[in-house]
Amino acid sequence: MKSKGVVERVEPIIERELEPVGIDVVDVQYKNQAGRWVLQVFIDKPGGVDLDTCQQASEIIGRALDWEDPIPHSYVLEVSSPGLDRVLKKDKDFERFTGKKVTVKVREPINNQKNFKGLLLGLRDGKIMVDLGDRILEVPRTEALQVRLVAEI
Numbered sequence: 001m002k003s004k005g006v007v008e009r010v011e012p013i014i015e016r017e018l019e020p021v022g023i024d025v026v027d028v029q030y031k032n033q034a035g036r037w038v039l040q041v042f043i044d045k046p047g048g049v050d051l052d053t054c055q056q057a058s059e060i061i062g063r064a065l066d067w068e069d070p071i072p073h074s075y076v077l078e079v080s081s082p083g084l085d086r087v088l089k090k091d092k093d094f095e096r097f098t099g100k101k102v103t104v105k106v107r108e109p110i111n112n113q114k115n116f117k118g119l120l121l122g123l124r125d126g127k128i129m130v131d132l133g134d135r136i137l138e139v140p141r142t143e144a145l146q147v148r149l150v151a152e153i
Helices: 003-021 051-068 091-096
Strands: 024-033 036-044 076-080 101-110 113-124 127-131 136-140 144-149
Touching (some): 051 076, 091 113, 113 136
Parallel strands (some): 036 076
Antiparallel strands (some): 024 036, 113 127
8 A cells, every 4th residue: 555545535534533622633654664553643832842731632633543443454653743843835834934943945946046944934825935034935835845844842
């Protein structure tokens, strides 16, 4: 079974189950690690994620996936916070973190550069807008390989 197919099948189930308790699904990954399949679910919520939140989410996800059984073989479920340098993927991520520092990796070079760092201005007409200080970078979402928060401690 392809990893992408599993993620496409389980992510809506996980989102549906966690939304009522105020937990957002940041990312879902399914991969083979050292000969075992691992379903990684990265979560967030206003105010942050602690161990109790991860445990609560793990129990909810485990029950839902056991009931619906979308993965036909054994796997390990891991639930965690996305970390301070989380990847931004969904529209609501770009809204929530507008004004924060980000790094952007693009598919094709822009002025001979593929990596940029600046202040996230949000999404506009399908483009990621980043203030680089001397200019505004506009990157179509389809051209962005990764947008990641810069950890500020």
